[in-house]
Amino acid sequence: MSGLKIAIIGAGSVGFTKKLVTDIICVPELREAEFALTDVSEHNLSMVKQILDRIVEANRLPTRITATTDRRRALEGANYIISCVRVGGLEAYADDIRIPLKYGVDQCVGDTICAGGILYGQRNIPVILDFCRDINEVAAPGAKFLNYANPMAMNTWAAIEYGKVDTIGLCHGVQHGGEQIATVLGAGPGELDFICSGINHQTWFVDVRLKGRKVGKDELVAAFEAHPVYSSQEKVRIDVLKRFGVYSTESNGHLSEYLPWYRKRPDEIERWIDMSDWIHGETGGYLRYSTESRNWFETDFPRFLEEAGRPIDASKRSSEHASHILEALETGRVYRGHFNVKNNGVITNLPADAIIESPGFVDRFGLNMVAGITLPEACAATCIASINVQRMSVHAAIAGDLDLLKLAVLHDPLVGAICSPDEVWQMVDEMVVAQARWLPQYAHALEGAKQRLSEGRVKTREWRGAARRDVRSVDVVRAETAEKRARELDIAARPSL
Secondary structure, three states, X not given: OOOOEEEEEXXXXXXXXXXXXXXXXXXXXXXOOEEEEEOOOHHHHHHHHHHHHHHHHHOOOOOEEEEEOOHHHHXXXXXXXXXXXXXXXXXXXXXXXXXXXXXXXXXXXXXXXXXXXXXXXXXXXXXXXXXXXXXXXXXXXXXXXXXXXXXXXXXXXXXXXXXXXXXXXXOOHHHHXXXXXXXXXXXXXXXXXXXXXXXXXXXXXXXXXEOOXXXXXXXXXXXXXXXXXXXXHOHHHHHHXXXXXXXXXXXXXXXXXXXXXXXXXXXXXXXXXXXXXXXXXXXXXXXXXXXXXXXXXXXXXXXXXXXOXXXXXXXXXXXXXXXXXXXXXXXXXXXXXXXXXXXXXXXOOOOOOOEEEEEEEEEOOEEEEOOOEOOOHHHHHHHHHHHHHHHHHHHHHHHOOHHXXXXXXXXXXXXXXXXOHHHHHHHHHXXXXXOHHHOHHHHHHHHHHHHHHHHOOXXXXXXXXXXXXXXXXXXXXXXXXXXXXXXXXXXXXOOOO
């Protein structure tokens, strides 16, 4: 595929960019592509380019790697554009977690809805529209935009509805959930099939088949409750499975943010989370994890660079969608995956304008979604609650409408379960003022927000949350990771009963 150009925006997400590029060059027909990397951080760009150059050199590939902080230059003539940006970085993300805590809103991840996810969308959407403008002006005709950045639904909604770019939103929650189900059922390679449908981070395994046999709720509940790890780490998901009858794609802590029954009181949070590792519900868990990952990469960069000199192994290609989509579009080999697109009737009981995540097939003719799926009523109800928040949030971000933004936060299920309207109004003022440098659309509203904050009508408190872990040092992370791997190997080696 000589002449193929793939641009990656936010390529300074070093580990993820390495995974995406390595996956793509596992496809022989795609190895002559140019990867045009762009990021606002020259430092991170330099690191990832060194790693990718080493991979290309070690494997004697014709692949070309370029890197520039000039986004428009990177997008010139690009056939595919992949975005994995986090506008505001960890600094803004810390405010997404810290400020809502002052008002009693305890988030585990806070990057999809909740107060943090909504503000994250306000930062991202203006930038996403800048990407779309550049794509329309300088990318190759018919270029496809593959969005990995959260909040997935809001970003994809803005790109399709307002950016007018051919956009597919991509996430790996479905794959990870499927891997869990395969594990608890003891399924071998190719033995598990499923249909998963809903909206991003609230997608539901509505049909699960093991060797062609339909797996029912009771069997799946029993399998998860018997598992030595998931039984304690996925308590929210198992409880939802019992009540809704279907398993959710989303991790324990993340799911608890969308269903407010599990996080609206501190004592309830402690009941439903697990603090053994990663982020199974802890306060600000993904912020901590992201900070540790950044610190680890900075410290261990020489080791990552050394590992890049090893031959690539196509059998270890990841389940991330991007490489499989490109392979299908460029070679015609059909790929079935789960994609984020505008609904338009694909899911019968969700709004037509919503961004859904549902099965589809990709080939030379493009993406073809499987239409006519109807969600269980409880699943549809929770999705619709989030869709309404997402719609208001997108419209607020486009218009710079602070009142509509406050209404979006007020209607968020978790925030609404905790905060009064006065508390929501002040919390949003505080978040917009704190993040003003990333929110140009609200510049006109800053003075009013500052004036209201100076009056301090709502009392707040400094609170770390119901269950907070400190950021660990690189040495501690390394030791705990080694211990976890040893424990998993021990479990895997035990005889089945």
